[in-house]
Amino acid sequence: MHGMIVTDGTSEALIGNCLYFIKSDASTAINARNVHEEVNFGRFSCQNAGILTVLPALQQLLSKVHNPAAHALRNWGALSETPHGKKTKQIFLDSFDTFIDFINGAKTSISGAVKLHGCDSFDVASLLTPSDCLAAAANPDTVAILEDLVHHWCKEIEQVDNT
Template sequence: MEIVVISNSFTSCNTTAKKSIVLSSETRKELAKQAKVTKEERRAQIDERHKYLISKLSDGIDLSEQQVEEAIISDDKFQLIEQFFAPNGLKKLLFFYQDVLQQTSNASLRSDGSTNSFLQKKLFLTMGSTENFTGICAFFLRMSDKVITTSNVCQEVNFGIFDCSNGNILQGLELFLSQIMIPALKSQQHWGAVKEGLKNSQIQDFLYSVDRFVDTLSSSRQNLEDRIQLAEVDIDTYVSNLQNPSDYITAGSNTEITEKLEEVLMIWIKQIRQVLVESEQMRREADDIGPSAELEHWKSRMSLFNSLLDDIKSSRVKKTLSILQAARSKTLKQWKELVITMF
């Protein structure tokens, strides 16, 4: 099995609104006719190279070969396939399979200017830089600059799947490396000029580094999932219109507002105390474990407290504290002591 490397070419971009145009039935029929002609021309171009791609996509994405073929010949970026096959052509060919906003075939403008639309899974070609990546990426990578022919496509083109259908790219990368790449590397028999193969110390160091990277990836993903945020409490009524110091003084002199915000602050204090207790409990349970677990504990604790610190610096918390400071609230003493304990 050849080793493939994925470059991080997936970037997000803001979608831009497009003006809806109402087409006459004659125009729609003409466009449909042209599209049908284009599809049939492309269908006639399909050879064993295309069938190889179609077969791999069908197996990897769980679509029939007919569905994959229809998606490919209907794609506006169909020419990318020919550019991929050409000598010194594209190094990669990417397909996304994910939910895409579709308009109904007889879409017409509503009174508010919008059209009837719905989400539907779609397989489409992409350069990887103009669409948000939210589903499955199927990729083909070239092994050389040779022209891709019907006789060498199986040897010169590698295929892989990168699944982020749950919306978690870190988890998708972790699974790809741990379940596909690392087992493939560890079963690799030939390492080029390195005759000793897996017995070579440099190869062993490399595999160890990859294992550690996956462990770090898993830890980072877990820390993000365990991110702590202060409870969302509806305080917009009290803090949204504050503009200058006099507004805070006025709010602080209002007993109803200060009592409500003191209740909110106590909720946050109890939440942070609970986090500290749980963190310390985990620390005690890990006392008899080695230095790796100790390091992991402190990394997790740092990530946890950093997420709390981000929330503490948020506008809603700062405004709450400023009003209570103007009111000379006694609950601020508990808050300050707690924050000192944390950091």
């Protein structure tokens, strides 16, 4: 089944192919005559990225498409005309490279994140409201289960923290 979701990315996870559109000038209305001049667009794939969907796709898009294009660009307009402009251009390119390195590091850090084991004897996801927590706290068996679970999680986090 195919479908399309339109989102700003805050409420829906990116999966599959992501098409993005960027309007360069918010004051200009878009119409059939100027859409090719006013809107930039692109696509990147978040397929087969597992839990990490956006970072690998963004890293690939920036490092394989936009960064080489920026480094290959010869005409930077007014920035190419003065020593200060040339320095500004180089600072931008260096910052772009650093940002891609940062994304790589973030991707590596997140992929090694702690994966806490679940609880078979209690559905932790059922604790949605304060009243759910109060009801669980009133049951000594549930409290014992949750204490054991949290204790186990602390040990898992300590193992990662000590590596």
